[in-house]
Amino acid sequence: MNSSFQIERFCHIRNHRISVNGEMLFETPETDFAAFIKASYKSLGLSYSKFFKMDNLSKLAFIAADILLKNETEKKIALVFSNRGSSLDTDRKHQESIENTADFYPSPAVFVYTLPNICLGEISIKHELHSENAFFIFDSFNPSELQAYCSSLLRTSNSEKVLCGWVDYDKGKYDAFLYVVAKNGIFAHTSEELTRLYQTI
Amino acid sequence: MMSNSYLSHNTIVSAYGFDSANAIHQISNEVSGLQLTEDPTILPQPFFSSRVSGEALEEKYDLLNPQERHTRLEKMLLVSLSKTISASNMELTDRVGLLISTTKGNIDVLEQKSPFPEERAYLSALGATIQRHFGFQNQAIVLSNACVSGVLAIAVAKRYISEGRFDHVFVVGGDLVTQFILSGFNAFQALSDTPCRPYCKTRSGINIGEVAASVLVTNDTSNLVAESVKVLGEASCNDANHISGPSRTGEGLFRSATNALHQAHLQADEIDYISAHGTATLFNDEMEAIAFNRAGLQETPLNSLKGYFGHTLGASGLLETIIGMHSLHQNTLFASKGFQELGVSRPLNIIERTTKKPIKTFLKTASGFGGCNTAAIFQKVGD
Numbered sequence: 001m002n003s004s005f006q007i008e009r010f011c012h013i014r015n016h017r018i019s020v021n022g023e024m025l026f027e028t029p030e031t032d033f034a035a036f037i038k039a040s041y042k043s044l045g046l047s048y049s050k051f052f053k054m055d056n057l058s059k060l061a062f063i064a065a066d067i068l069l070k071n072e073t074e075k076k077i078a079l080v081f082s083n084r085g086s087s088l089d090t091d092r093k094h095q096e097s098i099e100n101t102a103d104f105y106p107s108p109a110v111f112v113y114t115l116p117n118i119c120l121g122e123i124s125i126k127h128e129l130h131s132e133n134a135f136f137i138f139d140s141f142n143p144s145e146l147q148a149y150c151s152s153l154l155r156t157s158n159s160e161k162v163l164c165g166w167v168d169y170d171k172g173k174y175d176a177f178l179y180v181v182a183k184n185g186i187f188a189h190t191s192e193e194l195t196r197l198y199q200t201i
Numbered sequence: 202m203m204s205n206s207y208l209s210h211n212t213i214v215s216a217y218g219f220d221s222a223n224a225i226h227q228i229s230n231e232v233s234g235l236q237l238t239e240d241p242t243i244l245p246q247p248f249f250s251s252r253v254s255g256e257a258l259e260e261k262y263d264l265l266n267p268q269e270r271h272t273r274l275e276k277m278l279l280v281s282l283s284k285t286i287s288a289s290n291m292e293l294t295d296r297v298g299l300l301i302s303t304t305k306g307n308i309d310v311l312e313q314k315s316p317f318p319e320e321r322a323y324l325s326a327l328g329a330t331i332q333r334h335f336g337f338q339n340q341a342i343v344l345s346n347a348c349v350s351g352v353l354a355i356a357v358a359k360r361y362i363s364e365g366r367f368d369h370v371f372v373v374g375g376d377l378v379t380q381f382i383l384s385g386f387n388a389f390q391a392l393s394d395t396p397c398r399p400y401c402k403t404r405s406g407i408n409i410g411e412v413a414a415s416v417l418v419t420n421d422t423s424n425l426v427a428e429s430v431k432v433l434g435e436a437s438c439n440d441a442n443h444i445s446g447p448s449r450t451g452e453g454l455f456r457s458a459t460n461a462l463h464q465a466h467l468q469a470d471e472i473d474y475i476s477a478h479g480t481a482t483l484f485n486d487e488m489e490a491i492a493f494n495r496a497g498l499q500e501t502p503l504n505s506l507k508g509y510f511g512h513t514l515g516a517s518g519l520l521e522t523i524i525g526m527h528s529l530h531q532n533t534l535f536a537s538k539g540f541q542e543l544g545v546s547r548p549l550n551i552i553e554r555t556t557k558k559p560i561k562t563f564l565k566t567a568s569g570f571g572g573c574n575t576a577a578i579f580q581k582v583g584d
Contacts, residue, residue: 079439086306086324086345091381095311098384101245111385112445112570115304117346121571124439130456132437133573134353137324137343145342145366152360157436158460 005154006185008161010197011067013040013060013176020067021186022200033174037063053109054122055090056174057083061119061167062126064176068163069127077180078132078159079120080150085170086116086137119167132159141166141177143194150181151189166198204368204420206359206432207582211523212284214277214375215412215510216251219261220284224509225527228535231555233509235396235408244383249396251410251510252378253277267334272307272317274377275330277413282373285415286335289424291369298367299337301328302344302354302374304515308381331373339367348478348569349437350374351414351518352577356435358418368420374516375413382409382514389445391482397512399479399505399537400486400551402544407480410511414520422582428530430579433562434465440572447484451492453574454566458496461564461576469497472578473560474534476525478567479505480512481539485568490545498564504552508538518567518575525563529581532559 012019016036018026026043030036037059041051044066054062061081069077090113097105112118117135124131132153138145150162165178177198181189187197216234217224227234234251255273262276265283278301291297306324310317320326328341344354351374358370376382386392386409393406417424418432438460440453448454462469475498477489493499506521513520528535536555543549561581568574 084323084325088322091305091308091311091322094385095308095381098380099313104384106384106388108385108389108445111388114381114385115345115347115570117569117571117573118444119571121439121444121573124441124572125443128441130438130441130453133346133439133571134344134357134437135346137328137345138340139325139329142340145340148361148364148366149357152364152366156360156363156464158463 005151005181005183005189007187007189008180008182008185009068010179011064012201013064019201033172048126055113057087057089057116057167057169058113058119058122060169060174060176062122064167064178065123065163068178068180074160075129076131076158076160077129078153078157078162079123080134080146080162080164081120081167082136082138082142082146083116083166083168084139085168087114089169090114132157141198144191147189147191147194154181204362206362206418206420207422207425207429208526209417209419209425209429210285210288211416212281213412213414213520213523214253214281216253219280221523221527228509228524229555231536231538233396233538235511243378243380244387248383248392249408250378253411272310272321274307274375275327278331278373278375279334281413281415282371285417286371289417293335293337295338296368297337298339298361298370299332299341300344300354300358300370300372301331301341302350302372302515302519304345304347304350304376305382309377309379347571347573348514349518349567349573349575350515351520352522352565352567353437353575354519355418355432355522356575356577359432359435362418362420370418371415372418372519373413373415374519376411376514376516378409378411393481396539397481397507398539399481399507400543400545400549401540402542404481404486404544406482408511410513412510412513412516412520414516414523416519416523425582427583428526429582430526430529431582433578433580434461435577436460436464437573437575440574442572444572445570447488447568451488451495453572454489454492454568455495457574457576458492458498458564458566461578465578467578472498472501472562472564474528474563475501475503476521476563476565477503477505479507481507487545490547490549493549494547499548500550502534502550502552504535504537518565522565525565525579529560529563532557534558
């Protein structure tokens with residue numbers, strides 16, 4: 001089915017850089033994720049103590065979402081995220097804490113992040129979004145399935161917009177590409193265009 | 202013209218056996234699948250759980266003529282889905298999708314003792330394995346959205362069909378009882394040391410169980426079964442309140458239920474039965490009571506099936522929807538196992554005894570970590 005929806009704006013976080021619509025927003029020489037994401041948080045002027053309790057995936061998703069949603073007034077924004085590693089980065093931490101009976105220390109604060117959709121909850125809390133959530137796992141960024149799903153949400157649910165994309169954190173590597181789909185925008189909401197935008201920078 | 206979606210052929214692999222009929226039969230007799238389990242490799246103390254018999258699973262799995270080595274979860278999913286696909290007699294063309302609902306997938310391969318490589322913990326690897334076994338032309342779509350995954354997967358399948366992406370989607374859901382999961386819920390002090398008692402005054406937490414459930418979601422009314430239902434409406438709403446605690450106002454569940462009713466063009470009093478989430482934790486059940494009262498659903502007969510299976514995580518919403526289909530077909534309201542006396546602050550019409558009653562339409566709900574909630578409404582196709 002041809003899409004009648006468009007992409008309003010998009011954001012990348014990769015290679016210790018943040019960009020919006022392909023334009024550089026922030027860059028730091030820090031290559032380590034923890035240092036990079038903390039520097040990003042500061043440069044965005046955020047003051048949100050919950051951020052420091054989040055796991056790496058949630059921090060990555062939270063920053064990318066915040067950049068795209070900070071001036072957004074529409075609250076009927078569905079969140080449709082995807083990645084490859086699910087919450088495995090935190091899963092490994094929880095597993096490590098239970099592997100040996102002599103050194104058994106499972107923590108609720110870690111365990112709660114062993115689900116990829118927790119980052120959707122974090123974003124919903126910050127932006128007060130009582131909206132549709134879905135977290136998909138694909139081997140790599142899958143624009144065609146995301147495009148079909150977003151179009152369906154905009155056609156049949158009460159969502160006015162969708163914040164959609166890819167947020168992956170695994171073994172120290174990170175990659176975020178989020179975009180806002182709406183009735184009107186700048187870029188075509190097609191699989192081809194999404195592939196092109198994903199690869200920008 | 203958007204296609205309608207129907208739920209058709211279905212298979213429940215559970216402690217009760219290897220098809221939906223086994224489970225329905227035992228539930229009709231109010232027999233719980235929960236048993237005291239002693240397995241120190243999972244939890245130091247004994248715990249109540251319902252698990253698929255390993256020996257019987259191997260027998261069923263061997264009949265599938267597998268071409269590679271599979272994990273326990275994969276075996277469960279393959280056995281369930283194989284039966285559903287065969288029953289549907291459907292050719293797996295490019296119009297047929299595969300949707301997998303799971304929270305943790307093959308998480309047990311992270312254990313040092315696992316004979317499988319860590320790569321098998323990736324959910325896309327699980328998806329590819331299932332896809333490859335049956336020869337699906339489309340890449341598997343894996344949905345991992347906490348405890349709403351199973352019912353959300355049905356909503357997702359319906360949306361893909363309405364969008365024209367697929368004509369048919371096989372949805373399969375499953376999660377294992379593992380040390381990973383039990384140690385986590387135990388750290389939250391959420392586990393009950395007795396069979397769980399949803400909505401009951403004496404409830405003391407959840408039991409974790411395991412199943413693999415599968416269903417065909419289709420736009421083709423010529424490939425339906427006696428218990429088929431039409432998907433009338435569905436909605437998901439986040440609480441936007443807390444990542445691990447249910448909302449005190451039931452906000453997300455209330456909104457999900459009312460939005461699903463709106464999409465189904467139904468009023469609250471037109472719902473004959475609610476298959477609720479009912480995990481038997483203090484806060485979850487209380488949250489549901491508040492949400493259902495706000496939505497005007499407090500008089501509708503309601504049960505939680507957790508007293509039969511425990512909480513089966515990413516499969517639960519799918520499993521409980523399938524039971525709901527059979528409940529409508531048999532015009533039977535199944536007792537909410539474990540319930541004795543109402544222990545939430547608002548009225549609810551808990552089904553205390555399994556009763557015959559003409560029922561046509563049901564609401565399935567689920568809520569989970571991350572503040573997610575999903576509601577879906579189904580109506581009987583037969584008659």
